[in-house]
Amino acid sequence: MSKRSTAQTKAFPAACTVEVAWEVCNQVGGIYTVIRSKAPAMVEHAKGQFCMIGPYINRNIQAELEVLEDSQDMFGQTAATLRKRGYDVHYAQWLITGKPRVVLLNPNAIEDQALNVVKYLLWKNHGINVPDNNPLVNQVIAFAYLTKLFFDELTKHxxxxxxxLAHFHEWMAGLPILDLKRDQMPVKTVFTTHATQLGRHLAINSPMFYAHLPFFKWEEEAKKFGIETEAKIEFKCAQTADVLTTVSEVTARECKHLLKRKPELILPNGLNIERFEALHDFQNLHIQYKESIHKFVMGHFFQSYSFDLEKTLYFFTSGRYEFKNKGFDLTIDALSKLNQKLKKEKSDITVVMFFVTKRDFHNIRPETLQSKAMMQEIFEMCNAITQQVGRKLFFASTTRQDTHLPxxxxxxxxxxxLRFRRTxxxxxxxxxxxxxxxxxxxxxxxxxxxxxxxxxxMNYPDDPVKIVYHPDFINASNPLFGLDYNQFVRGCHLGIFPSYYEPWGYTPLECMASAVPSITSDLSGFGDYILRNIPEHDEYxxxxxxxxxxxxxxxxxxxTDVMYKFLEQSRRERSMQRNNVEKHSAIFDWENLIKHYVEAYDLALGRAPIKGTPQV
Structure with missing residues (x-):
């Protein structure tokens, strides 16, 4: 049975709160996890005065929605008004934990002629030029136009x-801020940048990104990378919003230099942490899912050679394919050193390292699937032999005069x-x-x-460190593992995420939520937060x-040293460390972190104009 944190949080502001993000009901990256996992806490604390706005571009999302027809709340009435005006607007409950209400606006339904007028006004009023051949930017601009119309109507109710209070996430959702401010509307705005557009490009291409950060000229660099429109939208949103926030001190430094504004507050990311009444519950889950990984490893490796699974540890890294930014380069270099060290010591430990990311591929290798199928055939054959031997052994044991095992x-x-030998x-x-x-x-x-x-x-027989590069995300329908991603994480022993550029970093936090130790870096927002707030973090x-x-x-x-020390631990010590990870995971439960959002909203509303009160 699970239990949730019961941390006391300052009262949520008594305001109509609207959260706008491109990833509401539209999974693209980490912001989707933020929005989705935070929803239960937002719904609970906002007490009915909360909804989300997102783009209606993922038609498959209908399966996750319960349409709210003829709703008389202010959000439903506003959505109905826009529909009467001919816009494609959907108002529904999102069928996730918390069941938040969502307004989905279809940017693709805006005709080209109308979009061109919006682009012209964007240039005329805000100095933002828009290229003609960027479909994503066109969608963003159309979505911003519809969102502004929604706020126009909402103020009437x-x-x-x-x-x-309007909270916008990232440049793809933040564009309405500019017109809300220009029209002096009674709406207070919070803008959260999770990673600056320019920062991500510079980190990949600049060897000394952090050292050079104060000296980059953002407009020149944006032009160099072909992201002038995106960067200018982000810059304008950051400059115009009543409150600027970001997710970590690491990204706050980017904002200071690239957006020319220091964020007022840090809003660290969290998860809905599942806690267990009994410690052995999550230990049992680790054992259960580890067995599934064992089966894959046997199928993948044992047709060539075998090793002791009782002395095998599973390491993994995962995330967007950014070779340098995600620290894949550092991880491979350290694994090479670890491999040589274990080989030199003639260690009997085996490490299987999984790289899980998303790449373009033709198909799963036929030999990989064939080996898995052969493993299943061997399993069924052994079961048949076992049943036959069991029956004959039972008969023999009751009829023999001696007590020796036949x-x-x-x-x-x-x-x-014969079948056994041939197979x-x-x-x-x-x-x-x-x-x-x-x-x-x-x-x-x-x-x-x-x-x-x-x-x-390259997976030589005498290599203690084995590699599995899986260029697709893991889910339950995956034919190789048959596990959901979170189940795969629970079955592993250690997550490795030494990122060079990582505004927050959900992967080590997901490890923590699954009671799995992890490695991150001081250049990730999560790692920076740990250094600032958890002094004895290594012990946990x-x-x-x-x-x-x-x-x-x-x-x-x-x-290399951290991985090696982890291998030196006994099974009992690793079990105790999983206990420690699980014990401290509540720090990142949204019930504890929602207080930062309350603080940001209070700060914004401290200067909020009230409907019917003249603007100062």
């Missing part, structure tokens, strides 16, 4: 003295002996297991594959690699 081989029919023989191979489970579209230029080849991490299975002021090789050596 307010009671006297009631506030509207030769079990004599109980196996010649048919099964095992056809399954076994002298080839090394493939590093990648899938056939990639551009294997010759894939940075992960190239780095693994350079470091000679939260390891932070220094990257901000260290060389690549220094950080690689530190990562």
């Amino acid at each position: 307010l009671d006297e003295g009631q506030h509207i 030769d079990l081989n004599n109980f196996v029919d010649e048919y099964w002996k 095992i023989q056809s399954w076994k191979t002298n080839k090394n297991p493939h590093v990648a489970t899938h056939k990639l579209v551009a294997e010759e230029t894939d940075e992960v594959l190239l780095a693994l080849q350079e470091k000679n991490l 299975g939260l390891h932070v690699i220094e990257r901000g002021k260290r060389t690549f090789d220094w950080s690689s050596n530190q990562l």
Whole structure:
């Protein structure tokens, strides 16, 4: 049975709160996790005066919606008014935990002629030029236009003295801020940038990004990367919003230099942390899901050679494919050093490292699927032999005069002996297991594959460190694992995320929520938060690699040492560390972190104009 944190939170402001994000009912990246996981806390604390606005571009979302027809609340009446005016507007409950109300606006329903007028006004009123050949920017502008219309109508349904608070996430949703301010509407705005547009590009392409951060000229750099419109929208939103927030101190430094405004508040990201009454509950889940990973590993490796699964540990990294930003380069370098160290010591420990990310691929390798199928055939064959031997053994044990265990081989029919030999023989191979489970579209230029080849991490029999590169996200329909991603995480022993650029970093937090120790870096928002707020974090299975002021090789050596020390732990010590991780996971429960949002909203509303009160 699970339990939730009961932390006391300052009263939510008595305002009509609207949260606007491109990833409301539209999964693209990490902001979707923020929006979705925070929804129960927002619904609970806002007490009915809360809804979300997102784009209606994912038709499959209908399965997750319960349409609210003829709703008489202020959001429903506003949506109905826009529909009467001919706009494609959907008002519904999102069928996730908390069941938040959502307004979905279809940007693709805006005709080109009307969109061109909106673009002209965007240039005339705000100095933002829009290219003709950018479909995403066109959608963003159309969505902003519809969102502004929604706020225009919503203000007409307010009671006297009631506030509207609008919270916008990222440049793709924040554009209405400019017209809300220009028209002096009775709406107070909070703008959250989760990662600056320019920062992500610069981090990938600038070797000394953090050292050079104060000296970048944002307009020149935006032009260089072809993101002038996106960067200018973001810059204007940050400058115009009543309150600017971001998710970490790491990103706050970006905002200061690239957006020329220091955020007033930090809004750290959280999750709905599932707590267990009994400690052994999540330990049992680890064992259960680890068995599923065992089956995959046996199918992938054991046709070539075998190793002791009782002395095998599963490490993994996951996330968007950004070779440098996500720290894949550092991870591979450290794994190479760990492999050599274990090999030199003649260690009997095996590490299987999973790289889980999203890449273009043709198909799952036929030999990977064939090996899995053969494993299933061997399993069924062994069950059949076991049943046959069991029946004959039982009969023999009751009829024999002596008490010695008979030769079990004599109980196996010649048919099964022959089939056993043929099946095992056809399954076994002298080839090394493939590093990648899938056939990639551009294997010759894939940075992960190239780095693994350079470091000679190619699954040789005498390598203690084995590699599984899985270029697709893991879910329950995955034919190789048959696990959801969170189940896969629970089955592993250690998550490795030493990012170079990571505004927050949900992956180590997801590990924490699953009672799995993890490694992050001081350049990730999550890692920075840990350093500032959890002094004895290493004891709790939260390891932070220094990257901000260290060389690549220094950080690689530190990562190698942390992984090696983890391998030195006994099974009992690892179990205790999982207990410690689970024990401290409540720190990141939204019930505890929602207070930061309350603070941001209070700050914005402190200068909020009241309907019927003249603007100062």
